[in-house]
Amino acid sequence: MPRVLSCIQPTGSVHLGNHLGALVNWVSGQHDGDVFHGIVDLHALTITEQPGILGQSTVELAAMLFAVGLDPEVATVFVQSHIHEHTELAWIMECTVSFGELSRMTQFKDKSAKREGDFISAGLFTYPALQAADILLYDADEVPVGEDQRQHIEITRDIAIRFNHRFGETFVLPKAVHPKAGARVMDLQDPTSKMSKSAETENGIVYLLDENSVIEKKFKRAVTDSDGVVAYDRANKPGVSNLLDILSAATGTPAETLAETYSQYGPLKKDTGDAVIALVDPIRARYHELMNDKGELARLLKIGNQRAREVAAQTLDRAHRAIGLMPRI
Secondary structure, eight states, X not given: OOEEEEEEOOOSOOBHHHXXXXXXXXXXXTTTSEEEEXXXXXXXXXXXXXXXXXXXXXXXXXXXXXXTTOOTTTSEEEEGGGOTHHHHHHHHHHTTSOHHHHHTOHHHHHHHHHTTTSOOOHHHHHHHHHHHHHHHTTTOSEEEOOGGGHHHHHHHHHHHHHHHHHHOSOSOOOEEXXXXXXXXXXXXXXXXXXXXXXXXXXXXXXXXXXXXXXXXXXXXXXXXXXXXXXXXXXXXXXXXXXXXXXXHHHHOOOHHHHHTTOSSHHHHHHHHHHHHHHXXXXXXXXXXXXXXXXXXXXXXXXXXXHHHHHHHHHHHHHHHHHHTOOOOX
């Protein structure tokens, strides 16, 4: 059974695209491997500038991960900052990666370019070293990533290979894998763009915690086209196809089959909104239940944190012994 690591930053509310595109696969795949899911709050420090926000966002994301169906007895759900081995191994990773390798990372170039003239955290530059520590600490065999993150897995492998060459076989070399394809959810107001928290307006984003009336309104106002024909054609009818994709993901019926049952956009919008409400209702209820019982939420997180600490501590100790650091007294 492969060990699989997937991480998520606690930045912003979880929306329908996050859920149908990734989290449903986390839930369905938790029995297919030894899965670790980290809430990587330390990474979020690169963009956090106000006190009191990050901790609350971490609590809310943890509640949402359990609410969508992750079982703490099966999947190891942990908070990165609660496992001190992450930052300790990150320093070792920084001393094992070169300045040149870090400077070639495209994400640093892209993100720093967007913030030109603003404060640019050094953490954006050294980010890959902490990410390498995240992965290598858990002896992860597989790391599901999109193409934009593949370079981070490559540099993690390079770091691990260099460390193993210098100090002896210590780290498992992770493999980047394409995650199981989830539903492709586009913005309801701009169906040519993925649903994203960085959109200019929230009118096209459906959050899992939106009230039912808000969800209904967003689908009612979803952009379609002017020809009035319901057909599944992503290239020529992106708005209608997006609604069909969402309805398909919520009901399990193929989008092409659904298209044949509608002749008008109105009923399609209404049924899609109703299906999404039925999907998120139990998630929202469980989320609020956990948020109102912080003791239970802490208990669930403690299960994952303890397991993560056990694995991480063994790996860090292995790295210390490989280097030949003085044993702790």
